[in-house]
Amino acid sequence: MKSLRIGLVDLDTSHPGSFVPILRAFGHEVTGVYDKGEIHPPGYAEQFASEHGVGKVFASLEEMAGQVDLAFIHSCDWDVHADRALPFIQAGKSVFIDKPLAGNVRDLRRFREWAERGAVITGGSALRYAQEVREWAGKSASTDPFVYALAGCGNDDYYYGIHAFTMLHGLLGPGIESARHLGSSGQDQYELTWTDGRRGIVNVGATAKHHPFYATMITQAEATHIQVDGSRLYESMLEQVLPYLCGEAPAPVAMETLIETELAAIAAKSSKAQGGRPVALRSLTPEQIGYDGAAFARDYRERKASSTGMR
Template identity: 60%
Template sequence: MSQTKLRIGLVDLDTSHPGSFLPILREMGHEVVAVNDGGAIYPDGYAAKFAGDNGIPSVCDTLEELVPLVDMAIIHSCNWDVHVERARPFVEAGKGVFIDKPLAGNVRDLRQIVKWVEEGARITGGSALRYCPEVRGWHEHGIAKEEWVYALAGCAVDEFNYGIHAYSLLHGLMGPGVRSVRALGGSGGQRQMELTWEDGRAGVVSVGKTAGYLPFYANVVTQKRADYIHVDNRKLYRGLLEATLPYFAGEAPAPLPIGQLIEVELAAIAANLSYEQGGAAVSIAEIPESYAGYDGAAFAVSYKELKFPAAK
């Protein structure tokens, strides 16, 4: 756990995460000092109410006002297409940036994040499933790569905003090195995608809307054992923040090299492209930068309509 007290700013209050992260950040010894909300989901005045309800001293009308108040920002925008522009003023000021999942929905934005990190910026984020206790616990078995047979990870709700958790869970279990993705088809409202690693191992992700909520789950089969993993949601956010905050405090290296971190989003983008191409295998290294990927603005509209049906 970080020993350095960080001054943290929250950018965009769109999801449940800002309120859920807040008590954990404080328990870890950090201070949330300011908020800024772009208004994509909530009406004018919501940021002031959120700050008042949660004892946050400053509400900033612009990101430029927020930057000098903080050591790092946590970007919670549900429209992932604005993540890079939200991050830019903090990167330019030398401040840390945590980008909530999904990091981005297209190759161009992911490459910009990588470029910033290569130039010295301190950026990480993504899904909590990559750091969950169940993944760490499974690796304690010490399974060698050559012992793998197959793995399946899944969840419900949608294919990217929530589905990225399933990709992250599979990636956490199998490790880095995804080579290509192909869409296998779908059933029951979900899509199944096969990810293949550079060393020949493979696993399947199943994501999409179902009639009821499904837990985050995985089945892992090796030469000597078969495990079913059911993730405990109550421990997810703490695991994520404990893995990443020491990095922002300068007390630990990045929890994952940035090239490995973005593999999760690249795999999901490749899966969507494969689906559009009738199931052709798509190399994550060869996704065209011009490919639109997942539309964050459209998702934000649907997210708002779900939260406020009368606003349709």
């Protein structure tokens, strides 16, 4: 794998700092950082660069796009992901967008259009690439008929909740047809239905304490429960996406499949707003009410200030 010059965009979360040593271990250079300052105070980008041995703090995305091969977009406000990515797409550079990809149909369609036009772009939750998920998904291709599945996590309905949607999607594969809200019992339960008739539940929402990423899969022959080991989660994801971002391998997951996860979450939210009526993913429009990234970022900033911020 050839060595890339990598830029980190928006240092809002713990992810940029966690990614730096892994990217270097894979032989890449973290060239510089850019931070809009929507979460951290002025001077944080310089502090981050000093602490992580990064040589340059860029003044603009356009400047960074001229000096890197690949940008990682880490903004916790998912509503700015598309605009942050655009200068790099226009410059013909590779882009990785941290989870969730976006919170509205319009931006998700932009990502799909960019990929269809040849842009090298990927991203989303690392849970899709977890070893436990990949191992079970590989086994599911056997002749053992599937019955049902449940996936879940804690903390919130989208920033963390997208992990649960992604985990179920990674286990069962593409082809989600619709979502419906089943009800709430401390957390929200949503049932996803696949075009071939398979179904599974996603359990998400705020919890008093941290929950692991978990899933239970039922087939005719067995019931399997997994909890994801988070210690190698980022490494596992980057190991699989970096060859594509280097231009040396096809995309490990097609963009059409990636955005299906976020579309399922948006359909699930729409179903809740409509009293549990099933909502088909194909019925979603660019005007569809989604998840408010700016509101989440404001809350995230307040949590950071009180030292209770989420990762």
